[in-house]
Amino acid sequence: MNGMVHGTGPDALPAPVTAIEIGNTIPRVLVRQAQRFGAKPLIAFPRQRQSLSYDGLLAFSKAGAYRLQRVHGLAPGTIAAIYLQNSADYVKSWFSCLFAGVVDAPINREFRKSSLFFGLTTAAAEAVFTDGQGVEHLVDPEVRGYLGNLRVLVLAGDYDRATVDRLLSALPTPVPVVELDALTAPGPDEDLWATLKSNEPALIRFTSGTTGPAKGILQSHLHVLAKSAVHNEVLEYGPDDVLYTPFPLHHNLASINGLIGTLQAGGTMVSVAKFSASGFWREARECGATLAHLLQSIAPLVSAQPPSPDDRNHRVRYLWSGRPDPVFEERFNVRRVQLYALGEVGVVSYKRGGEEAGAGMGRPLPQMEVRIIDPLDRPVPSGTVGEITVRPRQPHRVMLAYHNNLPATMRAFRNLWFHTGDGGYFNETGELCFAGRMGDTIRRRGVNISSEQIDAEIRRYAAIEDCGVIAVPSETGEQEIHACLVWKADPGDGEKAFDLLSAFLAERLPKSYLPRFYESMQELPRTNTGKVRKAALRERPRYGPTWDREKSCWIQRSS
Template identity: 35%
Template sequence: MTGPRARGGSRTIGEWLGEAAQRAPSASVLVAGQWTGYQELDEVSGRVAGGFAAIGLRRGDRVCVLMRSSVACLEVWFGLAKSGLVEVPLNVASGSYLLRYFLEHAGAKAIVCDAEFESRVRECVAGVDSLVHLIVHREDGDEHCGGGSELDPAGLVRHRLPALADQPLGDLGPVDPTDTAVILYTSGTTGPPKGALLSHRANVNLARHTVDLLGYTEEDRLYSVFPLFHSNARYCSVMAAIEAGADLVLDRTFSASRFWDRCREHGVTAFNYQGAMMSILHKRPPRADDADNPVRLGFGAPCPPEIFASFERRFAVRLTEIYGSTEVSIVTDMPPHRRKIGTAGSASANYEVAVVDERDEPLPPGAAGEIVARPVEPGWMFDGYHAMPEATAKSWRNLWFHTGDRGRLDEDGYLTFLDRIKDTVRRRGENISSWEVERVVSDHPAVAQAAAYGVPSEVSEEDVMVAVVLAPGRSLAPAELIAHCSGSLTSFALPRYVRVLPELPMTPSQRVEKYKLQAEGVTADTWDREANLDDC
């Protein structure tokens, strides 16, 4: 492992947590209104690990976790890691069909869930042969959760989470840094969700890389609005804060109207961002105290380049952009001494990066193609997709990990992310970047958010459709939006359809769920440019 934080080589997450908690005895995390110290987290997660062992779970068994961000969720996460079990954190918005898929595909032997999700779990467990244990956490004190363990009507053995936490740590057997710590399922936008296998050392390496890149210290207080089933909050907030000995505030949701007030209230010095967060914050009406906040830096991607400088000036914060994914963590980064605004930085010390064509031939600077990456030493990326050898081989062909993202490198090796390769619109033989359309549309002062996507055309292939959310108090005629785009987009990329919505469907990581918009198609409230040519 490279970098100044490679203290003593690889560590398991359990070993790492114990060492970090001893270094920062007063550091703590606030999540869902409850504080816990890192030393307390280390102690309680050890007892939770003993509880998992006491009910018969053994190293390598897979345990799904369906929990909102909470102290208990942190205790389960680190308890699973200490016991050598494989954690499978699940999106709490997963419906019964998807939840059943995760349980079956992971071969889960147990599931830990908040009480509010128990009925949903029961709807989908019949026939999941691997599943034995149902472990329930109730946020209001567990007084109605029944006894310690009991045979559930669904045939599962049901336990209360607090009862498991009463167990001593005990001897859980050896855990190796190369063991799988977690299976993180991807969003499944181009097929069934794939479970990325990540080892203990890959998780610890990412946390340490984040701290080194951003210069976090025990004087910092980090802030995240992302869920604990997402790699951003897990490794770039929770584990990064613990590694640095910094305090951490975790909110369950993103509120643009309350964001800066939360930062002021808790003395936040740094936050993570992704998805549409930066555009949404920038579109908020200016306030006299915008720059009067304790935040020194923001970290993530992407902040649209056209607002990057003004965002930094307005809120008196410095931004650091990166490019990465669940599978390959931070591929490129942009530390303070080598910033190039509008890019995601250049290759980090841990990766090689290239942009290639359909035959995996490297493309010249400025040419757009697929972004591929590979680590320069072991322990920095995923170990494959769980139970999907063909998908693993396809993603890793020709000794490069294929990200499925489109981008370009400039002459100095700085990467510009363009879009997902599948997130393009194919119109009359032309490939149209949804990213480009969204950037131009969002540049209109009346537009707070925009999503561009393809809908079936009566001629062939697709037409461009854009869904927009207007800024507070603003109005906008579709024809006016098209006129705004005409000077910046080529004629074939101009949206045919415009739909104004009160809000866009979003994932917890603040990415637009375009598949939902595409499924709705051309609706009754959609404006059609070709039917309104006189207005354009």
């Protein structure tokens, strides 16, 4: 689940986004927008002092695509891994692939050893775009065995060629190497992109892996364009806007909603490689952002910063953030917009603050049919928690498949509905409500309980910075509620602090929703986009000292 916050920035008339045409591809959109916007910056990287214009990126992309196909023999449909930090080189690599029909599968630049090997093998990559430091990780003994599958290694950025040659010379099988600057240098100009079809694979983006190994979401050109167009509609993104996003380009938000959305809107995107809670508003202000991305999972880190006279000194009109937070909204002069979205589908429902009463995330979009089901795929009554399933009313509005994972694809699409793995329900106003991942739903005394709802109430407590509520086994054979807490400051007497928190929750939650167990932690395990990895919390061999509220004693429990 994701969401946004709507602020009071400068008045501006929203401009229409690029129309979604059934035959459109991402290269066709760039060709059209380069004719329209020319030398206007499409994306900027202020920390590296780099930028790419619409027409500049088009030139790099066409040249890179020609050499990938004609010189290095990468036919359309070939998979290429991009193992780079956010940079102009990353974007040139990505769009060279898009124009050649090569499917890019970005790998988190922080991955090392077995996680890097997993990314390469899951993608089945035949080419890798990386830099000098990336080569050091690729030749690691746990990874190097894969490199014999590569048809080309493309090197970007500044690096010592002698060092790279020495590292690669130790490989049992030689790997052809080309520099990105040479790949995208001016040269033959052939419109290879014109033969691409809108329903063909364009790219792979990996799931965040909150509940298990990450899966590669294989997406067509039309699906990508449709997802980002809805994002633009919600943000009212137009040519006069500047979008600030502090997330990696291997993530859906920065790449598809971010850069592809910017391309369609005719705006400018400002990208930084890593989120900074202390620098978030300063960087947004300095780049003149009128829109920004901030995932709900890390919004509390921004709230935790010391108050500043500059808290409201920004031009941001919409902020992609999350769950209702009156204190945040008042402090930063914003009002919320909630939505439910996922990488495999895009935005399913949303509503802006003040549009409708109720605690839901709006009614499903007209192009989406949504059903809440039980474990046997039968619809459940309104108000009952079940799994959210989605079926589009328009073609090409969901992913093509989980790449190289037929069992997961078949499970997700069973009975002609896409199974999200998320718990939810429809409330009395007909709005879709999110109840957490199905694996995070707690079964207590015959009732399904949303861990997300308990999380939200705990985060309202002034002394809590963040939390993760999980299910643990109970003596009755069902489950009990265990709250993992990160405090803003040392709570001192833990027993008293837990009692005060319990009293606060008792005024806001049903009795059956109150946690029995409380555990204080220094930090919570997270994905690279800041989501709490509740599976990791549950699967720890031993938990820390835990307060049992019902028995008023400390315990030490194992998973």
